[in-house]
Amino acid sequence: MADKDKLTYWELRAVRNEQKAHDDANRKVELITRAYLRSQSYLNQQVSNIYKRYFDNGNYTAAQAEEIMNTVVSPTELVTLRALAKNITDSQSKKQVADYLSTLAAKGRITRLEELRAKSYIVVKQAASVEVEHSTGLYTKVIQDAWNQAAAEKIIGDVTKDVQLYEKGYVAELDKTKRQIRIADPETGKKITTVNAVPEKKVTEFKQLSTRYVQKALDERWHGKNYSQRIWDNTDKLADRLQELFTAQQMSGMSEHDMAQAIEKEFGAGIYNAKRLIRTEANYFHNKTKLDSWKKRNVQEYQLVAVLDKRTSQICRRMDGKVFKVDDAEVGTDYPPFHPNCRTVSVIHFANSSYTGTRNANNPNTGKKFKISQDATYRDWERMINE
Template structure:
């Protein structure tokens, strides 16, 4: 029989584990951001060299700049470009770069403008390579931990059935002859259920997920794409934006400083897209793996728990506290009943102990008083908002 503290602990742990996945994503975001910034610095320095060497004080007409940018670079520059791509390990990104350089080499001559465009493309794909590696490592870890959590919750769900029977006044009776335990209604004498009195083997560790499950989960398409497709698409878009910067017209109308700021702006957008992607996908993998685990352990219901603060979206405010059947779970953005419901979504699905007398509490923050307080698990965002407004 489980006690109140254990049930409260596990219900709270479901929320804390999602926060752990969020924190792990933050660590990866730092690594990915640094990769983008390194690519940005490299490209900015390359462009600065062109400005300093060929444009001087910038007093050149567009036709003069066009002539400069159309000059042929040394064939050795192609070797330099190939060396830049050497450390790209992701097969898709590597193929894209190889195809790009092959098309460039086939032209017979490479202009200075084509060279800087190629450096922009390769620097972006180098960042994409690191983003993909760090994301894959994170999601693999999140999937395993979420499965362990779902397994534990499934076991606890079985335990709560016995707890609820006992709380209703039903009493266990031991039948030593048949080595069974009967749960009996003392008012009617009717046997509610029977359990064989054979001790379970000690569970020392949860079973590791198979490589095939993890691979299948990582390749799963969500809203038409998987995370690697989104990384490639995002970095392709960044490369296209940079390509548009490096034209005769743009470079004749921009100072060295303005060009550096323009490069910074485009990489800033790329970093934002990477942050948005990894945090949203981490939430998706965390919740989706728990859903698979719950199905495997025949968990019946789940409840939505939104983070209680002023940043909570209108979508998640309305969904907070709602209970659904596991078999009906559907991840479909705001139209679905299973998180994530939007980008940067922080709502988590937790196992719902139907009719459990142990509701427990969760920690909520009051932005007006800068303090934390305990809120019953069955309270919703609207209840939190009412309490916070009363403290003004």
């Protein structure tokens, strides 16, 4: 990432706000990961119990394993399965599990294999429920914060166009009581100056505006689905892959250790998909909300700022530094996110703005930092490090 001490004001705000959303997402990722690992641990224990009881000596044929796994279990096990599902709070996940168990109960008999598959389905949906809950809370906060940030950016931009303060990354804060902008040094917190602000709407209205907007934003689909539908799809696929492991042929042909590794691999993929989804969706909600807020406040243009390192995607390298019209912005085409795990940020762009300067960039070949013009692009940086 370009050195934050040498960003222009708008880039500094965008990078810090984007980082805040990213940090919030990472905290939720930890909680969601724990939910997946709890489900994995429970399922491993259930499989281990079966192996230790029936397959420990490894001498069973597929036919013998099939006979064992097709043994009918006690009808009380259905009660156990329903109790296992009680802590699922997400309505859709709860419905999916209820439908699954109803279908199972209608058969009149439950085999040991069906019981194991049911447990795998339920614990995956437990993880899905946790993921939906934490994702919804995160995205609600991201939307509210982004709306307020974009509104404040417009106000600050309108009233500080002639103030040359941001070469060192000074921080501007809005005083809601005095309707003033306080400019401070980020290192010492010392006030540099204050500027009177006359917003087009009261600052106290920003949160109300975002609250009315938030549910519609959460329900909105992009690339055909909203975030909760993606969670359900991902966990459905994880449940399907786990159930493919639990066949008589697979269990007779795999040791307990091999099966545990296979389960770990599938949950690892599920965790990766959950991480990628929450980070991408948080980026989407952050940027889309800013865009909507800019449109409401008649911001004309925005600029794209890519991360200056080797992990930056080809599309983000091409987009770095480009300026586009707010009214023409289209997510995924000329507005981030451009791809899963996208790190490119959009910044408010004022024509003839005096907020220009330099930013520091890293040279991966030497490990040293160097100054680069603020209007230099990723391609300019790439040429410099290879000269």
